[in-house]
Amino acid sequence: MKKRLFTPGPTPVPENVMLRMAAPIIHHRNPEFMEILTRVHEDLKYLFRTTQPVVVLSCSGTGGMEATISSLFKKGDKVITVNAGKFGERWGELVRIFTGNCVEEKVAWGSAIQPERLAELLKEHPDAKGVCLTHSETSTGTAADIQTLSALIREHSDALVVVDGITAVGAHEFHFDDWGVDICITGSQKGLMMPPGLALIAVSERAQDIIKGQSMTQYYLSLKHALKAHAGDDTPFTPAVSLVIGLDEALQMIKAEGIENIWKRHESLANACREGCNALGMKLFSNSPSFAVTPVWLPEGVKWSAFNKALKNSNGITVAAGQDDYKDKIFRISHLGFYDELDMLTVIGGIERALKEINFPFEIGAGVSAVQKAFLGN
Numbered sequence: 539m540k541k542r543l544f545t546p547g548p549t550p551v552p553e554n555v556m557l558r559m560a561a562p563i564i565h566h567r568n569p570e571f572m573e574i575l576t577r578v579h580e581d582l583k584y585l586f587r588t589t590q591p592v593v594v595l596s597c598s599g600t601g602g603m604e605a606t607i608s609s610l611f612k613k614g615d616k617v618i619t620v621n622a623g624k625f626g627e628r629w630g631e632l633v634r635i636f637t638g639n640c641v642e643e644k645v646a647w648g649s650a651i652q653p654e655r656l657a658e659l660l661k662e663h664p665d666a667k668g669v670c671l672t673h674s675e676t677s678t679g680t681a682a683d684i685q686t687l688s689a690l691i692r693e694h695s696d697a698l699v700v701v702d703g704i705t706a707v708g709a710h711e712f713h714f715d716d717w718g719v720d721i722c723i724t725g726s727q728k729g730l731m732m733p734p735g736l737a738l739i740a741v742s743e744r745a746q747d748i749i750k751g752q753s754m755t756q757y758y759l760s761l762k763h764a765l766k767a768h769a770g771d772d773t774p775f776t777p778a779v780s781l782v783i784g785l786d787e788a789l790q791m792i793k794a795e796g797i798e799n800i801w802k803r804h805e806s807l808a809n810a811c812r813e814g815c816n817a818l819g820m821k822l823f824s825n826s827p828s829f830a831v832t833p834v835w836l837p838e839g840v841k842w843s844a845f846n847k848a849l850k851n852s853n854g855i856t857v858a859a860g861q862d863d864y865k866d867k868i869f870r871i872s873h874l875g876f877y878d879e880l881d882m883l884t885v886i887g888g889i890e891r892a893l894k895e896i897n898f899p900f901e902i903g904a905g906v907s908a909v910q911k912a913f914l915g916n
Contacts, residue, residue: 546831549875581789588714599725602737609761624677629670673706679833807873810912814886817908848892
């Protein structure tokens with residue numbers, strides 16, 4: 539049985555990317571690799587829509603988050619974090635460790651912070667050194683309006699705009715420079731169609747100045763080290779050579795399709811997926827849906843263990859479970875990265891087959907038909 543992955547990280551890896559990574563290993567200080575790394579640095583600017591450096595760290599997205607907080611802020615610095623899910627919560631955990639002065643705004647799962655509330659927070663805390671946001675909250679499939687929120691922060695504060703773009707970059711429209719973002723992080727295993735292992739971090743000129751002036755409180759996960767090496771198209775330590783080579787191939791694919799077309803594709807896939815779920819009588823979880831992942835309430839009477847077993851064992855499809863309070867209550871379908879229209883037909887078709895196996899009543903073909911109509915028109 540063919541295995542099909544519909545999780546929001548890791549996501550499927552194209553064959554040509556895997557083949558590039560399977561080539562004989564090369565040394566990271568020789569001209570061949572330096573040429574690849576230089577091209578990767580330039581193409582990452584295209585991805586993030588920036589003229590500023592985008593550094594490559596050999597770690598997961600969380601490593602990129604830790605590098606950001608530990609490199610930007612010092613002990614005692616007040617940082618506002620927005621917790622609208624598992625990964626917004628992570629911002630708060632990191633700030634408490636590295637600065638000990640976190641103003642955490644909790645938002646109901648499935649919702650995004652409203653600009654009015656952020657404006658109130660900025661007024662209440664004019665001494666905040668940074669605001670940490672999540673563009674696409676993976677745990678809830680919820681998107682925040684980063685353009686509006688970033689403009690608000692810039693207008694009312696000197697705080698740095700720090701964005702977790704880990705499941706947003708490559709799925710949602712994003713303009714690092716034009717929107718006034720100071721830091722944005724993504725991970726290789728998301729919209730970049732790569733295995734896990736790389737964090738990519740865009741750094742504004744304002745953030746670079748602050749990082750350069752900070753005393754060192756970290757070593758390996760240091761943006762100061764990373765930026766200094768980046769200036770010479772190098773890395774401070776041994777990089778994940780094969781992953782960087784695969785990233786080169788993935789970025790060529792992204793440029794060939796065009797970033798604007800990729801944003802539109804993700805929106806189209808997300809809309810069709812939601813239509814398919816609705817047609818099967820399943821309720822969507824988020825009230826501000828992400829284009830990267832669609833969380834769905836399990837239908838009444840359906841147990842996650844039975845549904846997941848039927849989906850995986852009988853149909854070869856892996857989706858993501860809910861987290862924390864929503865474990866066994868929701869599941870999450872990814873359409874992030876290397877997916878096309880037929881993939882959405884496949885996953886909704888697989889869900890229909892799993893529901894039939896566990897004897898959940900629904901109109902056979904209703905979900906697949908809704909997806910097809912979304913793509914082909916009514």
